[in-house]
Amino acid sequence: MNFTNKELIIFDFDGTLINSIPDLTSAINNMLSHYNLSPLTIEQVTPFIGNGAKPLVKRALEAALENQSTVVIDFDEAFEIYLSAYKKITCKDTFLYPGVKETLKYLDKKGYKMAICTNKPFAFIEPILSTLEIKQFFKIWIGEDSLTEKKPNALPLVHLAKELNSTIEKSIMIGDSKNDILAAQNAKMESIGVSYGYNYNENIADYNPTLVVDIFSELKTLF
Numbered sequence: 001m002n003f004t005n006k007e008l009i010i011f012d013f014d015g016t017l018i019n020s021i022p023d024l025t026s027a028i029n030n031m032l033s034h035y036n037l038s039p040l041t042i043e044q045v046t047p048f049i050g051n052g053a054k055p056l057v058k059r060a061l062e063a064a065l066e067n068q069s070t071v072v073i074d075f076d077e078a079f080e081i082y083l084s085a086y087k088k089i090t091c092k093d094t095f096l097y098p099g100v101k102e103t104l105k106y107l108d109k110k111g112y113k114m115a116i117c118t119n120k121p122f123a124f125i126e127p128i129l130s131t132l133e134i135k136q137f138f139k140i141w142i143g144e145d146s147l148t149e150k151k152p153n154a155l156p157l158v159h160l161a162k163e164l165n166s167t168i169e170k171s172i173m174i175g176d177s178k179n180d181i182l183a184a185q186n187a188k189m190e191s192i193g194v195s196y197g198y199n200y201n202e203n204i205a206d207y208n209p210t211l212v213v214d215i216f217s218e219l220k221t222l223f
Contacts, residue, residue: 001211002222003190008166009107009223010157012175013118013141014049015197017100017216018128020120021046022093027086028060034081035073037064047200050177052119052144057082083121090124091131097196099217104137106220113164116141117156119179139164152182157189172210174219181207192222 014020021042029039040060048059057079065071107114114137118125122143129135140163142156149155161171173184176197181204184191193209194216205212213219 003172003192004223006112006170006172006190006223008113008115008161008164008171010115010117010160010171010173012151012173012177012180012197013116013120013125013128015176015199016097016174016180016194017116017134018094018096018132020094020128021049021198023086023089023091024049024056026089026093027082028057030085031057031078031082032060032064035071035078037068037071040064046198049198050119050179050200052150053083053121054079086124091128094128094132096132096134097216099215101132101134103217103219104134107223108137110223112223113166114138115160115164117151117160117173117180117183118142119144119150122146151177151179152186154183154187157183157187161187161189176204178202178204178207181209184209192219 011017025042025045028045032039040063044063048056061073061078116138120143122145125141125143144150147155147159157173161168168187168189171189173180173189173191176194177199181191181193191209193204193212195204195212195214
């Protein structure tokens with residue numbers, strides 16, 4: 001199977017191009033320490049990632065408060081503390097997965113249009129792209145707060161295809177999460193699932209993407 005007929009490749013961000021878990025966990029624990037709550041491990045935080053920033057903070061608070069029934073926390077305040085903490089360390093320990101930069105360079109030279117569709121807040125996308133030196137490969141990026149709907153709704157993918165003068169048939173979604181695959185299915189778009197990401201500790205193949213790859217550089221043989 002190959003996808004050489006495509007012209008637009010839409011990528012998820014966290015868990016697909018980048019591993020941001022160290023910095024997300026650090027920001028979560030900064031927030032928890034404000035309330036004298038015990039820190040969470042990277043393993044605990046990982047399955048909380050994928051639906052956006054607020055669900056991440058909500059799940060982290062629920063886990064930290066599991067045996068603290070007397071503690072009452074204002075969620076809006078906690079969320080602002082988390083955002084402030086994450087803003088300070090947005091790309092301190094975040095890193096690219098193996099083969100990402102070389103593969104993006106390859107796809108760029110092949111002439112593919114590339115975009116990012118993530119459920120991360122929009123403001124955090126560009127700083128990471130710039131720090132990791134991959135910003136030049138992408139025509140456009142959208143976050144969870146860019147449109148009225150986010151993944152798994154089809155709207156972000158339909159929007160990107162329209163913005164980049166492409167079609168659903170000539171576009172493809174690549175991601176590590178069920179939200180990516182479901183968004184593609186809702187948009188009637190083909191998809192590739194990467195098996196190494198977060199995905200709530202679930203197997204990405206269970207969501208029936210068009211294809212599953214285990215290593216990002218495998219994309220070179222498909223495009």
